[in-house]
Amino acid sequence: MPPPKPFNPDYDPTDLERGWLAGFFEGEGYLGLTQNRPRVAINNTDLSLLERLKRLTGNCGTIRPTKGNKLSVKQLWHWQTNSIAEAHHVINLIYDLLSARRQAKADEIRMLKPRRAKLERGGKCINGHDLVPGNIEEHPKSHSIQCRICVNTRRRARRAEKNLTSVA
Ligand SMILES: [Zn+2]
Numbered sequence: 001m002p003p004p005k006p007f008n009p010d011y012d013p014t015d016l017e018r019g020w021l022a023g024f025f026e027g028e029g030y031l032g033l034t035q036n037r038p039r040v041a042i043n044n045t046d047l048s049l050l051e052r053l054k055r056l057t058g059n060c061g062t063i064r065p066t067k068g069n070k071l072s073v074k075q076l077w078h079w080q081t082n083s084i085a086e087a088h089h090v091i092n093l094i095y096d097l098l099s100a101r102r103q104a105k106a107d108e109i110r111m112l113k114p115r116r117a118k119l120e121r122g123g124k125c126i127n128g129h130d131l132v133p134g135n136i137e138e139h140p141k142s143h144s145i146q147c148r149i150c151v152n153t154r155r156r157a158r159r160a161e162k163n164l165t166s167v168a
Pocket residue numbers: 125126127128129147148149150
């Protein structure tokens with residue numbers, strides 16, 4: 001399998017594509033907060049619809065198979081993102097087209113903005129790497145923003161250390 005494409009917020013969908021996205025979320029989607037984390041998700045039996053959603057949002061989120069209704073014969077697919085940056089991107093694309101009820105949920109997610117302030121200022125990590133999409137990871141527990149270059153460097157250093165101890 002090819003490596004997953006990184007989130008690319010520069011992809012600019014047309015108004016028609018935005019309308020399609022908004023309708024999809026309005027009819028099938030979930031927007032909300034789970035333990036102060038955004039959750040933007042859609043289930044569907046048609047994998048191609050979720051793939052289109054992913055493409056139009058600049059590769060936001062991940063798609064995986066999921067168990068649906070026991071009575072359902074068809075395989076159910078689940079698309080979801082818990083990333084604040086990705087959730088904001090999806091919401092920004094469709095906000096003006098959503099119903100008031102969905103907009104209220106979207107507003108709750110938008111309140112999470114301060115955490116991303118350093119990214120929106122075009123920040124750099126302590127080693128001077130640009131914290132731009134593609135070089136950003138969220139810490140799995142703290143959800144703080146990490147520089148991917150630095151994370152990988154630390155991982156390599158830890159692995160090297162481990163190898164040394166196992167040889168010794
Ligand atoms: Zn760095």
